[in-house]
Amino acid sequence: MKTEIKHQWFYNQTPGEIWEYLTKAELIEKWLMPNDFEPILGHEFKFTTNPIPNMGLDGNFHCKVIEIIPLKKLVYSWKGGSGGEITLDTIVEWTLVPKENGTELTLLHSGFKEENGSIFTAMFDGWDKNIKKMLEHLNTDDNANTKS
Amino acid sequence: MPTPNLDAFQVIADPSRREILGMLTKDTYNIKALAENFDMSRPAVSKHIKILQTAGFITIQEIGRERHCILNQEGFNELKNWISHFDEFWSRKLQKLDNVLNDKNKT
Numbered sequence: 001m002k003t004e005i006k007h008q009w010f011y012n013q014t015p016g017e018i019w020e021y022l023t024k025a026e027l028i029e030k031w032l033m034p035n036d037f038e039p040i041l042g043h044e045f046k047f048t049t050n051p052i053p054n055m056g057l058d059g060n061f062h063c064k065v066i067e068i069i070p071l072k073k074l075v076y077s078w079k080g081g082s083g084g085e086i087t088l089d090t091i092v093e094w095t096l097v098p099k100e101n102g103t104e105l106t107l108l109h110s111g112f113k114e115e116n117g118s119i120f121t122a123m124f125d126g127w128d129k130n131i132k133k134m135l136e137h138l139n140t141d142d143n144a145n146t147k148s
Numbered sequence: 149m150p151t152p153n154l155d156a157f158q159v160i161a162d163p164s165r166r167e168i169l170g171m172l173t174k175d176t177y178n179i180k181a182l183a184e185n186f187d188m189s190r191p192a193v194s195k196h197i198k199i200l201q202t203a204g205f206i207t208i209q210e211i212g213r214e215r216h217c218i219l220n221q222e223g224f225n226e227l228k229n230w231i232s233h234f235d236e237f238w239s240r241k242l243q244k245l246d247n248v249l250n251d252k253n254k255t
Contacts, residue, residue: 005235009242013249021245031245055230087158088230107238112231 004110012102015071022074022094033061041068051082058082063092072096078109088112159203164188165196169205169219178214 011018021027023039033047043065051059057080067075073095080088090111097104160166168182183193197217200206207220 003231005231005238007235007238007242009246011246011249017249021249031248032241052233055233105242107242109234109238 003112004108006109007107009105009107010099010102011105015096015098015103018096018103018105019071022096023068037063037065039065039068039070039074041065045076053082056082056087062086066091154199154203159199159205162196164193165200168193168196168200168217172206172217172219176216176218178216179208180214182217 021031023037025035025037028035028037033049035045035047037043037045045063045065047061047063049059049061051057060080062079063076065074065076067073073093075091075093078088078090078092079086090109093106093108093110095106095108097106160169164186167186171177171182171185179194179197180190182197183190186193197206197208200217201208204220206217209216209218
């Protein structure tokens with residue numbers, strides 16, 4: 001099962017221009033969300049948006065700069081939840097690659113509970129099998145009942 | 149004993165509950181058989197089962213006199229929802245970034 005999100009976009013602008021829009025709070029806000037980002041390793045910041053109650057998200061994403069290589073790579077943690085309790089603990093990674101007429105920007109949003117992801121995968125795999133088993137159980141039981 | 153209303157991630161954050169789910173991916177178990185695999189009391193196991201059931205991870209089917217636990221697909225839809233939500237979210241935002249950058253170049 002999918003536990004990460006990857007998007008790759010090509011922009012006509014230079015890595016320098018794209019980088020500004022990834023690392024300047026007022027420019028980030030123009031396309032992403034209000035925030036207090038600063039391009040400093042270890043800086044803790046917050047994105048704020050509307051809450052999504054049915055997903056248990058209160059609209060605050062708590063982030064921390066984990067890696068920053070000017071014009072090339074930016075990584076921050078991305079945690080969300082509700083009422084101070086973090087239920088979404090993920091990583092957002094931006095990579096910039098200069099191209100002939102612009103920049104290739106890759107976004108990798110990962111960490112959707114990889115640990116639990118494996119159990120989910122197993123559950124998906126086990127699903128069909130279990131249904132069949134269940135039916136077998138039921139059939140056996142029916143037979144047993146008719147016999148008695 | 150009241151069953152706390154937990155979200156999907158809180159439900160599976162507990163190692164015992166993950167183990168129960170893990171066991172159920174391989175076979176269906178009745179509550180007694182499940183409990184025998186854990187170093188805790190039957191009521192404690194029953195509580196975990198109740199939590200899993202409330203969150204939609206498992207369903208309990210009565211077969212004869214036994215209550216069998218089987219996996220239910222509903223529970224992990226929440227995780228899928230998060231992933232598809234952010235997938236779509238980033239798509240929109242990256243498109244917006246494109247628009248913002250192009251608008252900037254016009255002025």
